[in-house]
Amino acid sequence: xxxxxxxxxxxxxxxxxxxxxxxxxxxxxxxxxxxxxxxxxxxxxxxxxxxxxxxxxxxxxxxxxxxxxxxxxxxxxxxxxxxxxxxxxxxxxxxxxxxxxxxxxxxxxxxxxxxxxxxxxxxxxxxxxxxxxxxxxxxxxxxxxxxxxxxxxxxxxxxxxxxxxxxxxxxxxxxxxxxxxxxxxxxxxxxxxxxxxxxxxxxxxxxxxxxxxxxxxxxxxxxxxxxxxxxxxxxxxxxxxxxxxxxxxxxxxxxxxxxxxxxxxxxxxxxxxxxxxxxxxxxxxxxxxxxxxxxxxxxxxxxxxxxxxxxxxxxxxxxxxxxxxxxxxxxxxxxxxxxxxxxxxxxxxxxxxxxxxxxxxxxxxxxxxxxxxxxxxxxxxxxxxxxxxxxxxxxxxxxxxxxxxxxxxxxxxxxxxxxxxxxxxxxxxxxxxxxxxxxxxxxxxxxxxxxxxxxxxxxxxxxxxxxxxxxxxxxxxxxxxxxx
Amino acid sequence: xxxxxxxxxxxxxxxxxxxxxxxxxxxxxxxxxxxxxxxxxxxxxxxxxxxxxxxxxxxxxxxxxxxxxxxxxxxxxxxxxxxxxxxxxxxxxxxxxxxxxxxxxxxxxxxxxxxxxxxxxxxxxxxxxxxxxxxxxxxxxxxxxxxxxxxxxxxxxxxxxxxxxxxxxxxxxxxxxxxxxxxxxxxxxxxxxxxxxxxxxxxxxxxxxxxxxxxxxxxxxxxxxxxxxxxxxxxxxxxxxxxxxxxxxxxxxxxxxxxxxxxxxxxxxxxxxxxxxxxxxxxxxxxxxxxxxxxxxxxxxxxxxxxxxxxxxxx
Numbered sequence: 001x002x003x004x005x006x007x008x009x010x011x012x013x014x015x016x017x018x019x020x021x022x023x024x025x026x027x028x029x030x031x032x033x034x035x036x037x038x039x040x041x042x043x044x045x046x047x048x049x050x051x052x053x054x055x056x057x058x059x060x061x062x063x064x065x066x067x068x069x070x071x072x073x074x075x076x077x078x079x080x081x082x083x084x085x086x087x088x089x090x091x092x093x094x095x096x097x098x099x100x101x102x103x104x105x106x107x108x109x110x111x112x113x114x115x116x117x118x119x120x121x122x123x124x125x126x127x128x129x130x131x132x133x134x135x136x137x138x139x140x141x142x143x144x145x146x147x148x149x150x151x152x153x154x155x156x157x158x159x160x161x162x163x164x165x166x167x168x169x170x171x172x173x174x175x176x177x178x179x180x181x182x183x184x185x186x187x188x189x190x191x192x193x194x195x196x197x198x199x200x201x202x203x204x205x206x207x208x209x210x211x212x213x214x215x216x217x218x219x220x221x222x223x224x225x226x227x228x229x230x231x232x233x234x235x236x237x238x239x240x241x242x243x244x245x246x247x248x249x250x251x252x253x254x255x256x257x258x259x260x261x262x263x264x265x266x267x268x269x270x271x272x273x274x275x276x277x278x279x280x281x282x283x284x285x286x287x288x289x290x291x292x293x294x295x296x297x298x299x300x301x302x303x304x305x306x307x308x309x310x311x312x313x314x315x316x317x318x319x320x321x322x323x324x325x326x327x328x329x330x331x332x333x334x335x336x337x338x339x340x341x342x343x344x345x346x347x348x349x350x351x352x353x354x355x356x357x358x359x360x361x362x363x364x365x366x367x368x369x370x371x372x373x374x375x376x377x378x379x380x381x382x383x384x385x386x387x388x389x390x391x392x393x394x395x396x397x398x399x400x401x402x403x404x405x406x407x408x409x410x411x412x413x414x415x416x417x418x419x420x421x422x423x424x425x426x427x428x429x430x431x432x433x434x435x436x437x438x439x440x441x442x443x444x445x446x447x448x449x450x451x452x453x454x455x456x457x458x459x460x461x462x463x464x465x466x467x468x469x470x471x472x473x474x475x476x477x478x479x480x481x482x483x484x
Numbered sequence: 485x486x487x488x489x490x491x492x493x494x495x496x497x498x499x500x501x502x503x504x505x506x507x508x509x510x511x512x513x514x515x516x517x518x519x520x521x522x523x524x525x526x527x528x529x530x531x532x533x534x535x536x537x538x539x540x541x542x543x544x545x546x547x548x549x550x551x552x553x554x555x556x557x558x559x560x561x562x563x564x565x566x567x568x569x570x571x572x573x574x575x576x577x578x579x580x581x582x583x584x585x586x587x588x589x590x591x592x593x594x595x596x597x598x599x600x601x602x603x604x605x606x607x608x609x610x611x612x613x614x615x616x617x618x619x620x621x622x623x624x625x626x627x628x629x630x631x632x633x634x635x636x637x638x639x640x641x642x643x644x645x646x647x648x649x650x651x652x653x654x655x656x657x658x659x660x661x662x663x664x665x666x667x668x669x670x671x672x673x674x675x676x677x678x679x680x681x682x683x684x685x686x687x688x689x690x691x692x693x694x695x696x697x698x699x700x701x702x703x704x705x706x707x708x709x710x711x712x713x714x715x716x717x718x719x720x721x722x723x724x725x726x727x728x729x730x731x732x733x734x735x736x737x738x739x740x741x742x743x744x745x746x747x748x749x750x751x752x753x754x755x756x757x758x759x760x761x762x763x764x765x766x767x768x769x770x771x772x773x774x775x776x777x778x779x780x781x782x783x784x785x786x787x788x789x790x791x792x793x794x795x796x797x798x799x
Contacts, residue, residue, distance in 0.1 A: 101642070103641055130663065277550070278554070278582060279547065297550075299516075329551070342513050343517050392671075453665045455669055462673065467664045
């Protein structure tokens with residue numbers, strides 16, 4: 001009978017006093033990714049974060065402890081091989097590889113974390129691009145015994161290209177170099193040198209067009225030094241532990257809420273006519289007042305909007321139409337203001353035709369739509385890109401046909417220089433020019449991480465071929481840091 | 485209390501609130517965006533609805549996504565025939581309240597026709613796959629919303645938010661489309677369909693906090709109640725029509741609740757005094773055992789039980 005799984009419940013008072021449940025201070029959401037090379041201890045680090053933040057429950061821990069014992073693991077944390085906490089699918093174990101990004105969850109009193117765990121050895125570009133596309137921060141691992149490798153440079157190049165706001169370099173296995181300050185300082189200097197070459201952290205803090213900051217932290221994932229708590233074994237390091245950094249860095253949507261950048265791709269039109277929700281009607285909704293209800297549903301990708309703001313509706317092939325926001329609705333609540341990344345429904349003063357695929361933006365801030373797309377493409381498919389190929393481009397809520405006019409070069413990730421190429425293979429990053437079947441309100445990815453991003457899709461089988469980043473129109477002022 | 489706040493403190497608080505959503509608000513916003521994308525891009529979506537807490541939260545999110553309009557798709561229930569009666573009652577009341585169409589795929593009918601065989605252990609959860617795929621084909625659903633969460637299982641941890649399934653409903657973990665930014669690629673060919681998981685990024689605790697915040701009604705068995713139970717496989721099983729104790733299994737009355745609601749023959753209860761949603765939030769926050777580990781016999785069969793079922797078309 002003792003084997004019955006009865007949840008262990010602590011008295012409420014204990015929870016409240018330790019702050020585990022605190023209604024007054026709701027937690028915020030922070031998304032980050034991890035990237036590393038083979039055997040640099042990334043699985044152990046992720047396992048350590050999950051274990052020390054108590055995200056691993058007893059039955060999972062028991063299973064891992066049994067497997068650790070079976071395999072003769074004798075390390076710290078009570079003989080548990082923390083790397084097993086992130087052990088993957090049987091399909092992966094059979095092949096001895098990690099297939100792709102796995103998502104993991106843990107929380108502290110201040111934040112809920114979504115961790116995109118990106119495997120390093122197979123298709124690292126594909127995995128890093130995927131994980132970094134939604135990340136507020138990325139943790140790059142370095143083995144203290146090996147220092148900065150070519151793989152490290154490649155990871156940092158991809159993160160700079162994707163303009164991840166915060167990069168944290170964890171110098172792992174610091175225990176295996178006897179907690180040596182000089183080893184750490186040397187690696188730190190090398191990382192900073194690479195960062196300077198890539199232009200990381202060189203612009204003003206808080207602007208959206210570059211990696212804001214780059215932190216280097218000495219850690220031992222195996223023993224837990226500087227992961228959750230600051231370590232006494234690195235007295236020469238006076239910076240924060242990794243989790244402290246993750247708890248306090250501003251998330252992407254904490255930085256950018258000015259009206260000037262308001263962007264809202266319309267997902268669909270809410271126009272119930274007669275078909276009002278029965279539960280809303282039963283709850284006292286005024287049926288007459290909602291007979292002609294018409295609102296545009298979507299998620300604000302950037303900036304904020306208030307009732308009374310002047311906005312432009314961008315429809316491909318038409319001049320921008322200016323109107324006023326007369327209502328912001330969300331499930332029965334009328335909001336005065338909404339901001340990214342809220343999902344809302346917006347009502348406009350003028351009753352002109354607005355449909356899925358249109359974008360509502362702060363008026364006068366978006367330039368004319370264009371059918372000429374200049375982009376950096378991260379090629380994610382085993383099927384190579386050739387000039388003349390016909391593809392689909394998905395941008396915001398609109399998908400259009402496109403012709404690949406030319407491939408103008410491929411990025412050498414180790415040197416961050418562009419070299420000649422006329423095709424792109426899996427994991428290549430290159431420049432291409434596409435001609436779109438209909439013009440789109442394209443924006444430079446440097447300044448608009450959402451409306452500057454797009455997917456390239458194979459029209460034959462529907463697979464995603466590439467992650468696209470919009471570059472400036474030719475002839476416009478080219479940002480030097482973006483002229484990869 | 486407020487008299488002690490300086491003007492400066494108040495301003496700081498307001499600024500923080502106006503530029504930052506709580507984690508629940510951010511998760512809700514993400515889920516609603518996904519639900520709207522699927523409705524906009526697919527011909528005929530449906531929502532898997534079992535009356536379980538995750539599917540109830542999914543339906544609540546759908547009502548918010550299309551307010552003041554009706555939820556624009558039917559709900560689909562794969563009925564094992566081994567249900568808790570109060571859950572079926574809850575399902576029917578919910579469908580009625582929201583004016584939805586209910587499609588039922590019945591495991592019993594497949595067994596009666598000889599197209600499915602009862603398992604030796606009596607568990608019917610794994611038998612749901614065939615009626616599910618049949619209902620999808622019969623009704624020509626091209627997208628099916630599910631309440632799957634990535635924190636439930638390591639196979640789910642690697643599943644996409646929009647997950648493409650072939651003609652046989654199979655999931656191929658080695659051949660998934662990369663999911664970038666908030667741009668979801670739902671393209672599929674004839675015969676294929678997509679499973680959509682808008683609450684992928686929620687944890688069990690997020691679900692309960694949201695149920696508490698939004699005052700969402702759930703079937704009563706999620707809260708502590710007295711029930712006749714017997715011990716089997718390290719779990720408390722309810723006594724019911726399809727769940728009878730063996731001669732050596734002693735029936736006792738315990739105060740229990742359910743953390744998951746599934747097939748009565750393989751879902752176990754946990755001892756608990758959590759009678760209200762706030763009690764449950766506290767219990768889940770302090771719990772040391774995963775919900776599937778605690779209450780699902782079918783996930784204990786092997787380490788890769790979920791992975792195997794998913795490859796065969798399970799949700």
